[in-house]
Structure formats: structure tokens, C-alpha cells
Amino acid sequence: MSLKQQALSGAVWSYSQQFGTQLINFAVTIVLARALLPEEFGLIGMIAIFMGIGLTLFDGGMTSSLIRSDKLDDTDYSTVFIFNLLVSLGVYIIIFVFAPFIADFYRQPVLTDVTRIYTLSFVFAAFGSVQNTILTKTMNFKRQALLTIPALLISCLIALIFAYKGFGVWSLVAMTLSNTFVLSIILWFASSWKPSFSFSKEKFRKHFNYGYKLTLSSILDIIFTNIYQIVIGRFFNASVVGFYTRANQLMMMPVGNVSTALNKVAFPLFAEIQNDEERLRNAYKRMMLMVLFVINPIVVLMLVLAEPLTTFLFTDKWLPMVPIFKIICLSGLLYPLHLYNLLILQVKGRSDLYLQLEIFKKILLSVILFISFYYGLHGLLWGQLIFSIFALFINTYFAGNMIGYSTKRQLLDMIPLFLLAGLMGVIVYILDNYWLNNLADSLRLIMNSFCGVLVYLGLSYLFKLDSLLEIKNIIQKK
Structure with missing residues (x-):
């Protein structure tokens, strides 16, 4: 298959995945918006910055380096996998400790528990990040779409059940948490690649030297993209x-x-x-x-x-x-x-x-x-x-x-x-x-x-x- 044909095929399946998942997500969100109050969506908006930073720290520049690099081997992927996992756990521990201060900043006591549970999502996501990156690097968007949609359907069903039972903001938490958890499990068992848990300092320096600048750039972007939600939520x-x-x-x-x-x-x-x-x-x-x-x-x-x-x-x-x-x-x-x-x-x-x-x-x-x-x-x-x-x-x-x-x-x-x-x-x-x-x-x-x-x-x-x-x-x- 030529590069042009590969790109066209990739675009078709990438769009299919993106629009398929978003149409499902959007339809469920409409139902949730009718069932929940604007302030319950606002609570999630207030802590979106922490989710964004957590995801970026382990899934930002390092995975981008994998996509653009030639001649990769198992050690490259395993090194990035171990780094992603350790960073996600470290960031989660920090957020867990500071959750009460986040709640105090917004004057919303419920945010302590919401933050601690909601941000578990990026820890779950770390387990499947490299497997997903391999699919992107090889432009295998058809398989990526077929793995993503079942996880989304399960999470949407869980969110609707929570909303129907009157759990309010926890419906939105359950939707994100279950989606990342189920998707990582699917990616783990469906992927032919499994981490060897071999860590190479040389490989790490290679991908880190390229990726850390993108990661810092992404963190800055996330902070200032969400700065409006922070200011609005505070004032x-x-x-x-x-x-x-x-x-x-x-x-x-x-x-x-x-x-x-x-x-x-x-x-x-x-x-x-x-x-x-x-x-x-x-x-x-x-x-x-x-x-x-x-x-x-x-x-x-x-x-x-x-x-x-x-x-x-x-x-x-x-x-x-x-x-x-x-x-x-x-x-x-x-x-x-x-x-x-x-x-x-x-x-x-x-x-x-x-x-x-x-x-x-x-x-x-x-x-x-x-x-x-x-x-x-x-x-x-x-x-x-x-x-x-x-x-x-x-x-x-x-x-x-x-x-x-x-x-x-x-x-x-x-x-x-x-x-x-x-x-x-x-x-x-x-x-x-x-x-x-x-x-x-x-x-x-x-x-x-x-x-x-x-x-x-x-x-x-x-x-x-x-x-x-x-x-x-x-x-x-x-």
C-alpha cells in the first residue's frame, strides 16, 4: 500500500473512530445534561486541569518521540511504558495529597473525593498508552477504532445508570473512570506487544530529550487552556x-x-x-x-x-x-x-x-x-x-x-x-x-x-x- 493510500485509509478509520466515539459520547452527554445540573458539570470543569496535566506528563512527548522515531525495538517501548507508569503513579499521589487544598480553593468540599477518584483515570490510561501509540505509529486506525468503541459503550452505560440512580456528579466521574479502565484492559489483551520491563537509560535519554520539551509545552498549554475555568470557578x-x-x-x-x-x-x-x-x-x-x-x-x-x-x-x-x-x-x-x-x-x-x-x-x-x-x-x-x-x-x-x-x-x-x-x-x-x-x-x-x-x-x-x-x-x- 502506497503512503497516499495508507494515509487515506488511515484518515477514513481515524474519522470513523473519532466521530463514532464522539457521537456516542455526545448523545450520552445530552442525556446527562438534561438529568444533571450545570454546577455538577462545573465541578468536573474545575479539576479538568489536573486530569490534563496527569495525562500529558506520561503520554505527551515520550509517545510522540516513539511515533516519529525510526528503528525502534522492544526496549524503546518498554522503557517508555515503565516511565509512563511510574510518572502516572507519582502524579496521582501528589494530587491525592493536595485534593483538600483544591477543594478549599474553589470552596467546594465535595471536590476532595471527586478529585481523588476522578484522577485515577490517568493511572489506568498509563497501562495502555504504549499499545495505543503502536497502533497510531503503524496507522492501524481500523483496529484502534474497533477497540475504542466497546470501552466507550460500557462507560456510557455505567454513567447513565449512575445518573438514573441520582448520583449527580459521580455519573460523570464514573464515565471517565470506567472508560480508561476498560480501554486499557482491552488494549493490553488485544495488543501483540507486551512490556518486557527492560529499562534502557540510553533509550530513555533519546526519547526524553525530544519529548520533555513537548511535555512542558503541553503542560503550559493545558494550564492556560484551563486558566479560564480556574478563574471563573474561583471568582x-x-x-x-x-x-x-x-x-x-x-x-x-x-x-x-x-x-x-x-x-x-x-x-x-x-x-x-x-x-x-x-x-x-x-x-x-x-x-x-x-x-x-x-x-x-x-x-x-x-x-x-x-x-x-x-x-x-x-x-x-x-x-x-x-x-x-x-x-x-x-x-x-x-x-x-x-x-x-x-x-x-x-x-x-x-x-x-x-x-x-x-x-x-x-x-x-x-x-x-x-x-x-x-x-x-x-x-x-x-x-x-x-x-x-x-x-x-x-x-x-x-x-x-x-x-x-x-x-x-x-x-x-x-x-x-x-x-x-x-x-x-x-x-x-x-x-x-x-x-x-x-x-x-x-x-x-x-x-x-x-x-x-x-x-x-x-x-x-x-x-x-x-x-x-x-x-x-x-x-x-x-
Whole structure:
């Protein structure tokens, strides 16, 4: 199988896994959002940072090093496995000890027990991290999908039972905990690789020297990604954190899934052609534009139809999240651009520059956060968008220089897609507010979305966008 065929097959199965798992997850979350209170989701949002840091410390740079490295043997995998396991246990012990202080910070006593149980997830995940990395490195996304979905179905069933029995926030804890536990068991027994428990200092230094910079960068990113939930949780209340968390998760449903699914294919694919600048540049450009072509209209439709979407999915008790959701959607449009530009730095082995840029951007974010805090919740959200725009120019400048694809050229290629999605949004807004606003929420969503997609595809065909033609060719070949 050629590299192109392997990448296409990997993309299909990666999308199947990503969308399959997220559709199941999303459907269950809708049920849980109707059964639970916003503040119960807010409690999980308050401690998301600790879960993120725990996962990153053992599953960040070291596994990335495995994916991009050639000529690996069992000692490489076993060394990383042992490191992952020891770090996950160490981090968990620290979080267990400091859980009461976390609860005191948020003035939420229940968080002591919730934190201690919830963060067990990354200890369970450590047992299957290398097995999962091997599947990603070999682009065996079909097997990865077939192993992931059963674990998710079991965890969703457990969460629904907990919610039905009235366990509140523990339903969300049970869902995450059971998912990581069951998935690790499945990966352990389904994988042909088993750790030999041989640890090589030489192998460790090799992967650590590459990976620790990415890990530190990821930790910085997680801290400052969750800084808004920390600030909101400390100075507002759990309900507002719940609205913010739910709004962010709803936005990330299309944005994160499309980007992450393709990212799993892009990293090993780009790694294969990292020394061929022209091929890497063309592959990056085509992938980025296709992702934007798919994501932009979805996010714009969600922004314009935020009110009926919220009430239809979560009921009226979640309506306060609508203005929050609209601002977050604007930031979401830029998410894939950050992801793929930073991916170039990883592929090129510039984890040092990656870390330096993350430190600089976090200093910038701190300044913007400090200023925007004085303008309340909406000031914080607009500040988040302003930071995302600044960060985009920084990422595109450095990554673009590595592959001969400057910020100016990237923007010129992207602007038509943003303008097209914006025009579609204006048309849908007029349609919804002047003709369809008296209909039931479900009909408003269906009719506006249908008209929006027709307008978007029609204009794309009229202007002969390359991304539409490329997607059309892919479908015809399949």
C-alpha cells in the first residue's frame, strides 16, 4: 500500500473512530445534561486541569518521540511504558495529597473525593498508552477504532445508570473512570506487544530529550487552556463553570473531532516526508484547507443558531451559556490552524522552539487575562479570542518559515473559506430571524442548516474552490 493510500485509509478509520466515539459520547452527554445540573458539570470543569496535566506528563512527548522515531525495538517501548507508569503513579499521589487544598480553593468540599477518584483515570490510561501509540505509529486506525468503541459503550452505560440512580456528579466521574479502565484492559489483551520491563537509560535519554520539551509545552498549554475555568470557578461559581465547559465542549464537538482525527493521520504522514520540503508543504496546505472547508460552515451555523441549538439539546436551563458559546465559536474557527502549524514544529524535531513559543505565548496570555478580567466574564472571553489571533500569527510565522509557506500565503489561502462561511452565516441569520423564528427549535435547526449547506456548497462550486474538488475526488475514488 502506497503512503497516499495508507494515509487515506488511515484518515477514513481515524474519522470513523473519532466521530463514532464522539457521537456516542455526545448523545450520552445530552442525556446527562438534561438529568444533571450545570454546577455538577462545573465541578468536573474545575479539576479538568489536573486530569490534563496527569495525562500529558506520561503520554505527551515520550509517545510522540516513539511515533516519529525510526528503528525502534522492544526496549524503546518498554522503557517508555515503565516511565509512563511510574510518572502516572507519582502524579496521582501528589494530587491525592493536595485534593483538600483544591477543594478549599474553589470552596467546594465535595471536590476532595471527586478529585481523588476522578484522577485515577490517568493511572489506568498509563497501562495502555504504549499499545495505543503502536497502533497510531503503524496507522492501524481500523483496529484502534474497533477497540475504542466497546470501552466507550460500557462507560456510557455505567454513567447513565449512575445518573438514573441520582448520583449527580459521580455519573460523570464514573464515565471517565470506567472508560480508561476498560480501554486499557482491552488494549493490553488485544495488543501483540507486551512490556518486557527492560529499562534502557540510553533509550530513555533519546526519547526524553525530544519529548520533555513537548511535555512542558503541553503542560503550559493545558494550564492556560484551563486558566479560564480556574478563574471563573474561583471568582464566579460552579454554574458559570458548567456553562463555560459545556459551551467549549459543544464547540469542540466538530472542531476538535475533525482536527484531532486528521492529526492522528497527519503526524505519522508528515513524519514520513519531513525531509522533502515541497511534499510536506503541499500535504500541509491541502490538509489544512480541507479541514477549514469542513469546519468553518459547521461552526458558523452553530454560532448563528446557538439559541435553538442549546434549548433543543440541553433544555432551557442551559440558555445562559448561549452568549458564552457564541464567543467561543469565534475562537474555535482558529483552532485547526494552531494545531497544524505546531504539528510542523514537532515533525521537524524543533521541540526546543515549540517550548520557547509556548512560554512566550503564555506570558502574552497572562497579560491579556489580567487586563480582560476587569471587564467581567465576557471580557475574559473576548480576551481569549484576541489572544488566539495573536497566537495564530506567531505560529504561522515560525512553522511557515520551516516549509516555505509564509503567514501571508497561508492567510491568502484561508481567507476565501472564512468569507464564504461568513456569507453563509449572514444568509442563515436573516432566514432564521425573519422567516423561521416562530418554528419549533428542531425545525429551525433542520431548515436553517439545510439552507446553509446548500448555500455554502453552491458558492463553493460557483467559485471552484480546490477543497471542494479534492473532497469530491476522494469520495468518487472510494
